[in-house]
Amino acid sequence: MRHAPRRLTLGLVVLAGAAALAGCGSDPLDGRGGRPIPLTVAVSAPLRADLAPIIRQTDPAVRIVTLAPDAAPPPRTDVVLAITATDFPGQLPLMAPGFNKDSFGGRLGSTVVAFGVPPGNPLRLRRWRDLLSPGVRVAIADPLGPTDNRLEVLAAVTTIVGARHHNAPARDYIGRLFTRAAVAPTEKDALNLFATGHANAVVSTENHLLEAKADGVPLKIIYPPTPMPISIAAGVGSSAARPKAAQGLVDALHEPGPQKALARAGLRPVLVSYAPPDRFPVLAPGHTPAILGEANLVTRAYFGPKGVVALATKRN
Amino acid sequence: MAATINVPTRPIPARVRPRRISVWAIFPTLAMAGLVAAGAAIVAVCAQRPSDLVPPSMRGGMPGWLAGPLQGVLPDLSRSTATNHATFSLLVVAMFGFWLILLVTYRALPLPIAVAGVVALHAVLWLAPPLPLTDVFNYINYARMGALHHLNPYAHTPATGLEYAHDPAGIWSNWHHLKSPYGPLFTLMTYPLAYVSVPAAFWIFKTMVVAASLATVALAAWCADRLGRSPVLAIIAVGLGPVALVWGIGAQHNDSFMLLLIVAAIALWLASHDDWAAAALVGACAMKISALPLLPLFLLGCADRRAALRGAVLAALGLGLLSYLFFGTHLPDFATQAKMVSSLSVPNQLGFAIGTGGQTAGLRTLMQLILLAAVLFACWRVWRGTSWLTAAGWVIIVALLTTGWLLPWYVSWLAPLAVLAPRRSRLLVPFVALSAFLLATSIPSVGSELKWLDYHPTNSAVERANQQYLFQHLR
Numbered sequence: 001m002r003h004a005p006r007r008l009t010l011g012l013v014v015l016a017g018a019a020a021l022a023g024c025g026s027d028p029l030d031g032r033g034g035r036p037i038p039l040t041v042a043v044s045a046p047l048r049a050d051l052a053p054i055i056r057q058t059d060p061a062v063r064i065v066t067l068a069p070d071a072a073p074p075p076r077t078d079v080v081l082a083i084t085a086t087d088f089p090g091q092l093p094l095m096a097p098g099f100n101k102d103s104f105g106g107r108l109g110s111t112v113v114a115f116g117v118p119p120g121n122p123l124r125l126r127r128w129r130d131l132l133s134p135g136v137r138v139a140i141a142d143p144l145g146p147t148d149n150r151l152e153v154l155a156a157v158t159t160i161v162g163a164r165h166h167n168a169p170a171r172d173y174i175g176r177l178f179t180r181a182a183v184a185p186t187e188k189d190a191l192n193l194f195a196t197g198h199a200n201a202v203v204s205t206e207n208h209l210l211e212a213k214a215d216g217v218p219l220k221i222i223y224p225p226t227p228m229p230i231s232i233a234a235g236v237g238s239s240a241a242r243p244k245a246a247q248g249l250v251d252a253l254h255e256p257g258p259q260k261a262l263a264r265a266g267l268r269p270v271l272v273s274y275a276p277p278d279r280f281p282v283l284a285p286g287h288t289p290a291i292l293g294e295a296n297l298v299t300r301a302y303f304g305p306k307g308v309v310a311l312a313t314k315r316n
Numbered sequence: 317m318a319a320t321i322n323v324p325t326r327p328i329p330a331r332v333r334p335r336r337i338s339v340w341a342i343f344p345t346l347a348m349a350g351l352v353a354a355g356a357a358i359v360a361v362c363a364q365r366p367s368d369l370v371p372p373s374m375r376g377g378m379p380g381w382l383a384g385p386l387q388g389v390l391p392d393l394s395r396s397t398a399t400n401h402a403t404f405s406l407l408v409v410a411m412f413g414f415w416l417i418l419l420v421t422y423r424a425l426p427l428p429i430a431v432a433g434v435v436a437l438h439a440v441l442w443l444a445p446p447l448p449l450t451d452v453f454n455y456i457n458y459a460r461m462g463a464l465h466h467l468n469p470y471a472h473t474p475a476t477g478l479e480y481a482h483d484p485a486g487i488w489s490n491w492h493h494l495k496s497p498y499g500p501l502f503t504l505m506t507y508p509l510a511y512v513s514v515p516a517a518f519w520i521f522k523t524m525v526v527a528a529s530l531a532t533v534a535l536a537a538w539c540a541d542r543l544g545r546s547p548v549l550a551i552i553a554v555g556l557g558p559v560a561l562v563w564g565i566g567a568q569h570n571d572s573f574m575l576l577l578i579v580a581a582i583a584l585w586l587a588s589h590d591d592w593a594a595a596a597l598v599g600a601c602a603m604k605i606s607a608l609p610l611l612p613l614f615l616l617g618c619a620d621r622r623a624a625l626r627g628a629v630l631a632a633l634g635l636g637l638l639s640y641l642f643f644g645t646h647l648p649d650f651a652t653q654a655k656m657v658s659s660l661s662v663p664n665q666l667g668f669a670i671g672t673g674g675q676t677a678g679l680r681t682l683m684q685l686i687l688l689a690a691v692l693f694a695c696w697r698v699w700r701g702t703s704w705l706t707a708a709g710w711v712i713i714v715a716l717l718t719t720g721w722l723l724p725w726y727v728s729w730l731a732p733l734a735v736l737a738p739r740r741s742r743l744l745v746p747f748v749a750l751s752a753f754l755l756a757t758s759i760p761s762v763g764s765e766l767k768w769l770d771y772h773p774t775n776s777a778v779e780r781a782n783q784q785y786l787f788q789h790l791r
Contacts (some may be wrong), residue, residue: 098395101396101397101398102367102368102394102395102396103365103366103368103374103400104366104374254366255377256376256377256379271375271376271377272374272375273375273376273377273487273488274487276481276482277478277481278478278481282791290629
């Protein structure tokens with residue numbers, strides 16, 4: 001019995017040693033009080049408002065930075081949440097190689113572009129070409145505006161090029177659409193134009209349309225046939241300082257809680273069971289922007305200073 | 317010249333003498349250890365994180381109750397789908413290799429080691445998440461439809477009123493546009509599961525599947541002993557076949573219950589209770605219709621045909637009444653499922669070979685006629701004195717070769733017949749060959765295999781139409 005305190009001390013020393021050894025392989029600390037460096041999460045600009053609360057619920061200490069299609073990448077990114085249709089391939093080097101080889105294909109969720117019309121769809125809008133019909137005044141977010149809303153244009157262009165196998169009709173269509181559309185700075189402003197009666201149709205992403213509906217705006221969502229799939233890519237950043245913790249955050253975002261939150265925000269979760277079909281109808285996926293050819297040329301042709309949108313809205 | 321009359325007789329039971337444990341037992345013992353280790357590794361790989369190796373995890377995530385206690389034992393497992401497919405495939409192939417060694421060296425394997433191995437593998441699979449091609453949540457979903465939502469699963473699909481979208485079981489199930497194809501006895505058996513939570517129902521059902529499988533193995537070993545065959549061989553064939561284990565027990569399919577009743581029927585027949593044996597076979601048909609071809613063969617092949625017919629009729633009346641009380645005049649939806657096509661099934665491949673681009677409606681009808689002819693021929697052979705077990709085994713082989721909707725665990729239907737039929741029937745060889753075929757066509761790496769072989773069997777209009785038909789019901 002007289003050896004008991006010595007054994008206890010020895011045991012504690014061994015335990016402390018084991019704990020120190022275990023700590024050797026962990027992520028780097030900031031050196032101030034031994035706290036780990038907060039994770040930096042780069043989120044695509046159009047998603048930031050929806051995803052930031054979900055990310056903070058999963059890890060309150062994260063630092064969220066905005067990822068813009070043409071902006072310089074942040075110096076260090078642990079986790080990247082990007083929109084494949086607009087951020088790739090420009091921002092693809094931000095993601096660690098092989099991020100899309102996992103079971104979810106590196107995706108967190110998805111969304112589509114759809115039309116918001118008054119209940120009953122009095123103008124019978126079904127397809128993109130219907131938006132050019134007489135009497136239709138469509139509200140659309142400015143792709144050259146502060147939130148880089150390029151998805152609506154890309155969705156229309158991929159559908160037209162996919163059907164007609166040529167770029168000219170798509171350029172013509174976008175030019176005509178933006179000539180007659182009510183162009184708002186952001187998607188929310190476009191929805192406001194629709195809600196206040198300044199437009200009788202709105203083109204927006206499904207999540208914004210669902211949000212407006214939930215806010216009491218009387219609208220019916222019309223899905224054009226074979227819409228362009230807009231995937232939200234999620235992966236560890238290639239410059240991650242804490243890859244293990246970053247992977248932990250990515251895994252946590254794939255758990256039921258965040259996935260349900262994603263569905264509540266109107267985004268289609270990658271765990272399909274949390275996307276009830278009465279809220280998220282099953283759609284036949286259409287073409288991706290890959291059919292448009294080189295991304296830089298597409299960006300210049302549509303969103304450049306002398307692009308179709310700038311010409312149509314007389315901002316060149 | 318006097319005509320020979322073949323009177324169907326029950327085989328004379330003979331006891332197998334217990335053997336002394338020889339030094340050669342080391343080979344099958346090591347193979348058994350390898351089999352159990354490979355099985356445990358498969359479970360650990362699947363339980364690590366959500367993946368298509370655990371199909372429900374791709375729909376609803378991987379909570380602890382689904383993954384089981386082996387979640388997290390391989391924290392450094394690759395995240396690459398291709399790597400995990402290859403790992404899973406290699407482990408199943410390794411299991412198959414160990415199983416072949418066991419089949420060849422079974423004479424040297426001591427019975428206690430065989431029993432310990434089969435129990436250990438079942439215990440490991442009991443701890444597993446649902447492995448590929450699982451239907452467990454569809455069973456639970458149909459039970460909840462009937463018991464909680466008062467929707468007849470034979471008259472409505474789970475998509476009726478989008479019931480599945482808001483039911484806790486609907487999150488995990490996938491056949492949302494298919495009326496239940498399962499037998500009324502099985503469907504009623506699952507109704508009590510509706511009154512517990514989905515995780516509890518999942519674990520109860522898993523326990524039932526494992527218990528039924530172990531009971532089947534025990535009964536098969538008893539039957540083998542009665543017939544003078546090796547109970548060890550029966551345990552290896554019925555309880556350790558990797559294809560049936562991984563895709564049948566690991567994926568928690570209801571075939572275990574049908575098989576239990578089939579083997580129970582054989583045991584009752586050996587115990588001279590032909591009436592109860594026939595009733596058990598009718599029960600097997602009420603679990604899953606796939607047992608139906610065995611019934612006429614037994615009725616013709618048993619010693620007391622009158623008693624057997626009486627047993628079959630009474631059981632059919634009782635189960636028919638039960639089905640009528642719960643489901644009215646609606647029957648399980650076999651017809652829809654019968655039109656589905658697995659890409660690598662024999663008729664579909666035959667369709668490719670003859671240039672139709674896959675299994676067409678005409679080819680399906682032809683295959684059904686071949687199966688019908690095989691059943692009639694088998695009936696005639698049994699009438700002429702062939703063992704009904706032999707005939708049943710060959711009929712099942714023809715059924716597996718002619719069905720367009722061929723799934724890997726169906727090979728388990730053949731296992732008890734392969735070891736219990738008379739030796740001269742040589743059913744063990746086609747059983748092993750079919751197992752190898754189903755293994756090769758079902759492992760997750762099969763896509764890479766076909767690419768490597770430059771074989772593209774899914775590239776035709778007929779095949780695309782067949783796939784579309786399948787996914788219409790899977791949505």
